[in-house]
Amino acid sequence: MSEAPARGFPRAEFEDRAERARRFMTEADLDALFVTSEQHVRYFTGFDSQFWASPTRPWFVVLPREGGPVAVIPEIGVPGMARTWVEDIRSWPAPRPEDDGVSLLVHVLSEVPQRFGRIGAELGPEMVLRMPVGDFFRVRDAIAPLAFADATPVLRRLRGVKSPAEVGKIRHVCQLVSAAFEALPGKLALGDTEWQACRKMRVEVLERGADGSPYMMGMSGPGGYDNIVMGPGDRALGGGDILIIDTGTTFAGYFCDFDRNFAFGQPSDDARRAHDVVYRATDAGIDAARPGATTTDLWRTMTEVLEAGGSAGNNVGRLGHGLGLQLTEWPSNRPGDDTRLVPGMVLTIEPGMVFAPGKMMVHEENIVVTEDGCELLTRRAPAEMPVIG
Amino acid sequence: MSEAPARGFPRAEFEDRAERARRFMTEADLDALFVTSEQHVRYFTGFDSQFWASPTRPWFVVLPREGGPVAVIPEIGVPGMARTWVEDIRSWPAPRPEDDGVSLLVHVLSEVPQRFGRIGAELGPEMVLRMPVGDFFRVRDAIAPLAFADATPVLRRLRGVKSPAEVGKIRHVCQLVSAAFEALPGKLALGDTEWQACRKMRVEVLERGADGSPYMMGMSGPGGYDNIVMGPGDRALGGGDILIIDTGTTFAGYFCDFDRNFAFGQPSDDARRAHDVVYRATDAGIDAARPGATTTDLWRTMTEVLEAGGSAGNNVGRLGHGLGLQLTEWPSNRPGDDTRLVPGMVLTIEPGMVFAPGKMMVHEENIVVTEDGCELLTRRAPAEMPVIG
Numbered sequence: 001m002s003e004a005p006a007r008g009f010p011r012a013e014f015e016d017r018a019e020r021a022r023r024f025m026t027e028a029d030l031d032a033l034f035v036t037s038e039q040h041v042r043y044f045t046g047f048d049s050q051f052w053a054s055p056t057r058p059w060f061v062v063l064p065r066e067g068g069p070v071a072v073i074p075e076i077g078v079p080g081m082a083r084t085w086v087e088d089i090r091s092w093p094a095p096r097p098e099d100d101g102v103s104l105l106v107h108v109l110s111e112v113p114q115r116f117g118r119i120g121a122e123l124g125p126e127m128v129l130r131m132p133v134g135d136f137f138r139v140r141d142a143i144a145p146l147a148f149a150d151a152t153p154v155l156r157r158l159r160g161v162k163s164p165a166e167v168g169k170i171r172h173v174c175q176l177v178s179a180a181f182e183a184l185p186g187k188l189a190l191g192d193t194e195w196q197a198c199r200k201m202r203v204e205v206l207e208r209g210a211d212g213s214p215y216m217m218g219m220s221g222p223g224g225y226d227n228i229v230m231g232p233g234d235r236a237l238g239g240g241d242i243l244i245i246d247t248g249t250t251f252a253g254y255f256c257d258f259d260r261n262f263a264f265g266q267p268s269d270d271a272r273r274a275h276d277v278v279y280r281a282t283d284a285g286i287d288a289a290r291p292g293a294t295t296t297d298l299w300r301t302m303t304e305v306l307e308a309g310g311s312a313g314n315n316v317g318r319l320g321h322g323l324g325l326q327l328t329e330w331p332s333n334r335p336g337d338d339t340r341l342v343p344g345m346v347l348t349i350e351p352g353m354v355f356a357p358g359k360m361m362v363h364e365e366n367i368v369v370t371e372d373g374c375e376l377l378t379r380r381a382p383a384e385m386p387v388i389g
Numbered sequence: 390m391s392e393a394p395a396r397g398f399p400r401a402e403f404e405d406r407a408e409r410a411r412r413f414m415t416e417a418d419l420d421a422l423f424v425t426s427e428q429h430v431r432y433f434t435g436f437d438s439q440f441w442a443s444p445t446r447p448w449f450v451v452l453p454r455e456g457g458p459v460a461v462i463p464e465i466g467v468p469g470m471a472r473t474w475v476e477d478i479r480s481w482p483a484p485r486p487e488d489d490g491v492s493l494l495v496h497v498l499s500e501v502p503q504r505f506g507r508i509g510a511e512l513g514p515e516m517v518l519r520m521p522v523g524d525f526f527r528v529r530d531a532i533a534p535l536a537f538a539d540a541t542p543v544l545r546r547l548r549g550v551k552s553p554a555e556v557g558k559i560r561h562v563c564q565l566v567s568a569a570f571e572a573l574p575g576k577l578a579l580g581d582t583e584w585q586a587c588r589k590m591r592v593e594v595l596e597r598g599a600d601g602s603p604y605m606m607g608m609s610g611p612g613g614y615d616n617i618v619m620g621p622g623d624r625a626l627g628g629g630d631i632l633i634i635d636t637g638t639t640f641a642g643y644f645c646d647f648d649r650n651f652a653f654g655q656p657s658d659d660a661r662r663a664h665d666v667v668y669r670a671t672d673a674g675i676d677a678a679r680p681g682a683t684t685t686d687l688w689r690t691m692t693e694v695l696e697a698g699g700s701a702g703n704n705v706g707r708l709g710h711g712l713g714l715q716l717t718e719w720p721s722n723r724p725g726d727d728t729r730l731v732p733g734m735v736l737t738i739e740p741g742m743v744f745a746p747g748k749m750m751v752h753e754e755n756i757v758v759t760e761d762g763c764e765l766l767t768r769r770a771p772a773e774m775p776v777i778g
Contacts, residue, residue: 007623048619049618049619050603050604050605050606050618051604051606051618051619053603053604053637053716054604054715054716054717055515055516055517055715055716055717056515056710056717056721057706074706075704075706076616076617076618076704076705076706077618078704079615079616079619079704080616080618080619083619093704093706094706095514095706095707095721095723096706097514100514121522122522123521123522123523124521124523125484125486125489125521126444126445126521127444127521127522128444128517128518128519128520128521129517129518129522130517131517132512132513132514132515132516132517133510133511133512133516133518133522133525134512134513134539136522150523195600199595199596202591202595202601203592203595203596206588206591206592207588207592211584212591212601212602212605213601214439214442214603215439215440215442215443216439216601217439217440226468227465227468227469228465229438229439229440229465229466229469230437230438230468230469230472234396248442315464315465315467315468315482316465317446317463317464317465317482317483317484317485318484321445326443326444327442327443327444328443328444328445332445332484334484
């Protein structure tokens with residue numbers, strides 16, 4: 001286990017993010033970015049808090065094309081924001097439902113130097129505006145003719161390419177969770193429920209230095225599982241069962257997202273064969289990931305191996321996606337996505353298939369695209385499922 | 390430790406929620422409720438998944454004033470939704486950025502029997518619309534003259550009063566986290582970092598049967614901490630330090646939200662006095678919680694004890710709040726809130742004060758309002774801080 005990287009980033013990292021953002025804003029005819037969500041406030045300021053779990057108070061950051069970021073936040077967050085590189089912090093005593101930051105935000109947006117008359121906001125695909133929509137309408141009406149526009153293309157370009165320091169944090173959590181998955185067969189037992197298996201994995205990653213596991217999914221079934229989003233449940237694991245554990249575990253705000261499969265007792269020949277097919281599809285996806293290839297190429301390469309191996313499709317809709325401050329990020333490995341890979345993109349390689357009625361097999365690894373191919377951030381899954389009991 | 394209650398609810402619970410919702414809709418001139426967020430999809434359907442951690446795919450539920458709920462969801466969620474009481478499930482192959490459920494949702498909303506021409510949506514305070522706002526605009530334009538209106542008052546009335554089965558789940562997680570807090574002093578040691586202390590508490594609650602801890606905040610400082618939202622950090626705990634751990638831990642979708650304070654070495658007289666004042670303010674808040682009292686009464690009662698004890702205020706903005714499917718819910722114990730307590734409301738009693746420059750003391754307990762007072766769901770904090778080392 002390598003030493004944990006530092007939490008947070010040097011000031012230069014944030015200055016670089018702001019500088020790239022200003023360049024992309026200019027190209028997109030935006031005078032400022034206006035963000036409200038945990039990942040975007042964190043990306044631009046470094047503000048690091050679990051307090052986002054409380055939906056009561058909105059938080060705003062405005063990054064003008066000219067000038068430094070402005071944090072418009074509840075008073076409770078001022079001591080924390082003061083530790084970041086942000087120098088311009090405005091606050092109000094929240095919660096104050098009659099005016100929860102609305103008039104303050106209108107004032108800050110009105111101060112933005114205007115050239116295009118457009119403010120970029122989180123309005124597009126995979127984005128959620130974390131403020132009451134009713135308040136967003138109030139702000140929109142108050143700042144007219146200054147107008148909100150969709151900032152999604154700018155935010156994707158910015159966050160889609162990770163800095164070496166960001167990759168370092170993702171690599172760290174991928175490695176520690178890989179080690180936890182490797183140790184897990186020694187802790188699992190016939191008779192464990194899905195819940196118990198997932199709790200053991202949660203404890204294992206915590207004891208290895210993870211911050212927490214916002215996602216720790218476990219699903220099982222005789223000879224295979226029928227979906228990968230609904231577990232864990234109270235089902236007890238018996239001979240012939242296959243268990244998948246899929247986890248989004250974090251370190252310093254960055255996610256890993258990968259899974260491992262476990263056989264309880266000797267797996268059926270069908271399950272072994274499916275594991276082998278999906279393992280080879282994963283290899284093919286990793287081999288295909290290099291600058292110039294597209295997400296659609298990755299999808300096609302993996303799909304060819306899966307179909308040759310008898311895949312009856314699956315209901316996931318894609319074979320992997322971006323990864324970073326969120327469990328899933330743009331882009332998607334799917335037909336029609338056509339995103340061209342460039343160095344610094346962090347992706348999951350996630351082939352899966354239905355190999356018999358009600359039986360799926362899904363694998364997942366995490367990579368970063370490099371100058372001449374990709375680096376595997378996780379430790380490769382075992383070629384054969386570990387057998388429990 | 391009492392036995393864990395069952396996960397999920399009998400069908401009658403959901404029928405009752407739908408029936409109350411229809412009554413409140415009629416009073417609010419709404420033809421349907423349209424919800425997008427984890428807590429509201431779960432409240433109306435029972436759909437139980439961690440997959441909300443992925444922001445890629447939107448999920449919709451429409452509950453008409455006449456007729457059963459309609460789930461409009463990505464294909465990946467169909468096997469899970471099919472396990473709930475919802476019979477009408479429509480799906481599309483997501484992600485499909487060019488039409489991620491928009492046309493399907495427009496079709497379902499257009500089928501709603503209309504009397505008022507208004508659909509209630511999550512547009513108000515403490516609500517987040519979990520779908521791209523750009524897509525919401527598309528739906529709004531397509532269904533006109535049918536119009537969206539704010540459903541916040543209806544959703545608050547519905548969720549603000551918990552059923553006995555809901556209270557049972559909250560009581561269970563409050564009790565198991567109370568036991569974990571009671572055991573924690575035996576696990577903490579001088580020299581632990583805030584991170585290590587929080588990890589020990591995370592493991593402790595998991596081993597006692599919690600599902601996870603979306604919120605596990607730890608803050609410390611010499612003689613007191615200066616905020617309650619920015620930890621944990623890498624600060625090592627030494628003699629004279631006060632540590633607060635505040636957790637939102639879950640069981641079967643329901644949260645507890647309370648904290649405990651720990652002294653490392655003998656606490657200063659100031660810190661002891663502050664602990665005593667805030668302890669008594671908590672007692673006063675619990676004593677004041679009964680049907681007919683208001684959230685503002687709770688705030689006033691606690692504030693009087695805090696001010697008599699030398700409080701210099703605090704930056705939290707309220708002294709407790711609702712609790713349930715979310716870490717913090719309506720209402721707030723604050724001046725001007727004026728919500729009248731009724732049996733079944735679950736609240737945190739959370740007095741806090743600045744007792745010296747840069748030093749806060751905050752306590753928190755969870756209660757449910759009963760016919761003639763309230764029931765403490767947590768086990769009362771010790772009257773004096775446990776001393777570590």
